[in-house]
Amino acid sequence: MKYKFSSSPHLRGNDTTKRIMLDVCLALLPACIAGCLLFGWKALILLAICVATSFASEIIYKLCSKVSLKKALAEFDFTSIVTGLLVGMNLYADSPWYVAVLTCVFAIVVVKMLFGGTGKNVVNPAIAGRIFAFISFGAALGGTFNSNMGFDDVYHVQGPTSVGATVHHVTATPLQYLFGATSELSNWDLLFGTGVNGTIGEVCKLALIIGGLYLVLRNVINWRWPVIYTASMVVLTVCLNKFNFDLAIPSILSGGFVLGAIFMATDYVTTPATKAGNYVYFVFLGLLTALLRHLTQSESVSFAILLGNLIVPLIDSFVINKPFGKVTAKEGK
Amino acid sequence: MKSFRGGTHIPDNKQQTANIPIEIMPVVPDYYVSLAQHIGKPAEPIVEVGQLVKEGELIAKASGFVSANIHSPVCGTIVDIGPYKNATGATTTCIHIKPTGEGTLGYYEPLNDPTAEQIVARIAEAGIVGMGGAGFPTAVKLQPKDKVDTLVINGVECEPYLNCDNRLMLEKPVELLKGIRLIAKALGVSRIYVGIEANKPQAIQTLLAQDGTAPKATEGSTDIVVVPLKTKYPQGAEKTLIYATTKRKVPAGGLPSAVGVVVCNVATAYAVYQAVTLGKPLYERVMTVSGNGIKKPQNLLVRMGTPLKDIVTFCAGLDNCDKLLMGGPMMGKTLVDLSYNLTKTDSGFLALHEDEYVSVLPTACIHCGRCVDVCPMHLEPLYIDFYIQVNDTATAVKYGALDCFECGTCAFVCPARRPLVQSVRLTKQRHREGK
Structure with a gap:
């Protein structure tokens, strides 16, 4: 009889990358469903295109790198589905189909696979995809390049600084609050996404928060990180706006912040490995988001996260855990 | 409840043998007593082939300071002294003894009210080593260079499946506490903690009930504090146990005595009691035989040198076992097969079914940081793994590889099933080789 020979430990936990990514997919579903209810069939079709394209691009990329189809399918770990869903959620419901396809191909092939695939990407593929889409297809998405403000990521800001911007989305946008305009939207509207303009997945904050709670309960993400991100963002926003505390809630519930804070900023691959590093990272993200929003007068969550992603290797090489019982030079004296 | 930072909860699977009393393993036809049952130099045999030995007679002498005596587990004849290969891949010199039936016991003189020096000398004579797994000679441990003020007794038993320490605490509490007080006397300390994981409430209750009754009144000032500890792996590792019970941090690369602590396992304390009070040298121990691959899981009192195949036969044989x-x-x-002979440090033998462990195919690290969160030594296993894979030993060492005691918690929680502990071992080896 032959017995298996291996190195300890012989027990392993139940969590696998695949299971975690499936959990993320499940957590994204409420927001996807809410997006479909708010924007109709075209939202559902767009999400489906994104998921299918992402899945296909990963498999095709692997086939091109001479990985057998069987192995490529065996290696499938739901990360491409997560990216596909997130890209779809970051597009407007009336975006053309080819924007969705190109964005997903960019996110998967350029941002993820060219850097080495799952776990090796430097920036979050969906964030890079969102920025790619809005830089490359601004016109197709509603002419969002604005001479007053430079690049406007998601919203037309109809506040005082942006009068005359090409208006494609006529609904009042919540970010106006931050930039001094008055709006008829209440905080409840912002929470449920009713009457709010935005991308498919970001409008219904309640659904996103429900998904986030699921991830926290499943131990996929640590509740601290979105909370710290939010807190530092709110603090700086309130300070920058002459201590106008009325802005606190709208600043959280506007734009892509909740989606970014719960699902994009917490992506394992692009966050530091240590607890201490994560404190640094999420405080930095919060401050950067508030600052960029203030300076550009537009939605800047995705840019903040992209820049944050880029400094993660730096954080990881400077914030290293002190081993248990390691005596620092000072204590040794 | 007291504990440490890091670690994780691991299904303990102790129910198979938790309530099964210790059974005495009968004498088998052959004993192969290894001369290397401890850390340090192997013992030197002092018997010749053909010689008759008594049960408990000294058959191999400690060779050097860090080494331990070996005693005959049975009355019998020495058949052979030579190298035997065992199923871990190691080859050790063993003394092959054939039992000759009942005979006189070759025990030492029991000691009444011994001094500290007498206790240490007896522990050395009796060949007692750390029975929790490390196998460090106990007599050496009890003569620390630093000043020691606390004795911590390890009754945690955080490894899943194992119940040998648990059963010992339940069945021999009085003897155990006497043994603990003897160790405390040898060290000259009055502060004693017994750390027990909270998943053994019966053991905690038993020791609490015994504590403060018989042994305490006679021996005076020593006071034993039973400390229930949070059920969390690796609670029973030396440094985490010391931190949980005393809040002292053993320096990296240092011994517990650097913070004034000596740690002994409960099985060791019981062996000390037997050696001092009964004069009985260490030649048998309690071990747990468990797992779904064994037909009759149980806790056994087994003599050193017992071949594993006889233990398996006594436990009704293997059943669909894979590991x-x-x-x-x-x-x-x-183990690749059953060719193994029991030593002083073997607390358990497990025969596992395919569904009890996870066969592992690693995938790419997703940088989730769970290994960092659970590491009881606060290291960063993912970077050790990453850098040793690209042959950068120096950076792998920078992330703490040398401070790792290979508890395996990181690999347990890793969703990518990375071979983190193997990477640490590789780093240590490369570091030793100076690469």
Whole structure:
């Protein structure tokens, strides 16, 4: 009889990358469903295109790198589905189909696979995809390049600084609050996404928060990180706006912040490995988001996260855990 | 409840043998007593082939300071002294003894009210080593260079499946406490903690009930504090146990005595009691035989040198077993077959079914940081793994590889099933080789 020979430990936990990514997919579903209810069939079709394209691009990329189809399918770990869903959620419901396809191909092939695939990407593929889409297809998405403000990521800001911007989305946008305009939207509207303009997945904050709670309960993400991100963002926003505390809630519930804070900023691959590093990272993200929003007068969550992603290797090489019982030079004296 | 930072909860699977009383393993036809049952130099045999030996007679002498005596487990004849290969892949010199039936016992003189020096000398004579797994000679441990003020007794038993320490605490509490007080006397300390994981409430209750009754009144000032500890792996590792019970941090690369602590396992304390009070040298121990691959899981009192195949036969044989482990499932070694002879440090033998462990195919690290969160030594296993894979030993060492005691918690929680502990071992080896 032959017995298996291996190195300890012989027990392993139940969590696998695949299971975690499936959990993320499940957590994204409420927001996807809410997006479909708010924007109709075209939202559902767009999400489906994104998921299918992402899945296909990963498999095709692997086939091109001479990985057998069987192995490529065996290696499938739901990360491409997560990216596909997130890209779809970051597009407007009336975006053309080819924007969705190109964005997903960019996110998967350029941002993820060219850097080495799952776990090796430097920036979050969906964030890079969102920025790619809005830089490359601004016109197709509603002419969002604005001479007053430079690049406007998601919203037309109809506040005082942006009068005359090409208006494609006529609904009042919540970010106006931050930039001094008055709006008829209440905080409840912002929470449920009713009457709010935005991308498919970001409008219904309640659904996103429900998904986030699921991830926290499943131990996929640590509740601290979105909370710290939010807190530092709110603090700086309130300070920058002459201590106008009325802005606190709208600043959280506007734009892509909740989606970014719960699902994009917490992506394992692009966050530091240590607890201490994560404190640094999420405080930095919060401050950067508030600052960029203030300076550009537009939605800047995705840019903040992209820049944050880029400094993660730096954080990881400077914030290293002190081993248990390691005596620092000072204590040794 | 007291504990440490890091670690994780691991299904303990102790129910198979938790309530099974210790059974005495009958004498088998052959004993192969290894001369290397401890850390340090192997003992030197002092018997010749053909010689008759008594049960408990000294058959191999400690060779050097860090070494330990070996005693005959039975009355019998020495058949052979030579190298035997065992199923972990190691070859050790063993003394092959054939039992000759009942005979006189070759014990030492029992000691009444011994001095500290007498206790240490007896522990050295009796060949007592750390029975929790490390096998460090106890007599050496009890003569620390630093000043020691606290004795911590390890009754944690955080390895899944194992119950040998648990059963010992339940069945021999009085003897155990006497043994603990003897160790405390040898060290000259009055502060004693017994750390027990909270998943053994019966053991905690038993020791609490015994504590403060018989042994205490006679021996005066020593006071034993039973400390229930949070059920969390690796609670029973030396440094985490010291931190949980005393809040002292053993310096990296240092010994517990650097913070004034000596740690002994409960099985060691029981052996000390037997050696001092009864004069009985260490030649048998309690071990747990468990796992779904064994037909009759139980806790056994086994003599050193007992061949594993006889232990398996006594436990009704193997049943659909895929993996054999000596020790617990987290830090134990796999055996390729049953050619293994029991030593002083073997607390358990497990025969596992395919569905009890996860056969592992690693995928790419997703940088989730769970290994960092659970590491009891606060290291960063993912970077050790990453850098040693690209042959950068120096950076792998920078992330703490040398401080790792290979508890395996990181690999347990890793969703990508990375071979983190193997990477640490590789780093240590490369570092030793100076690469």
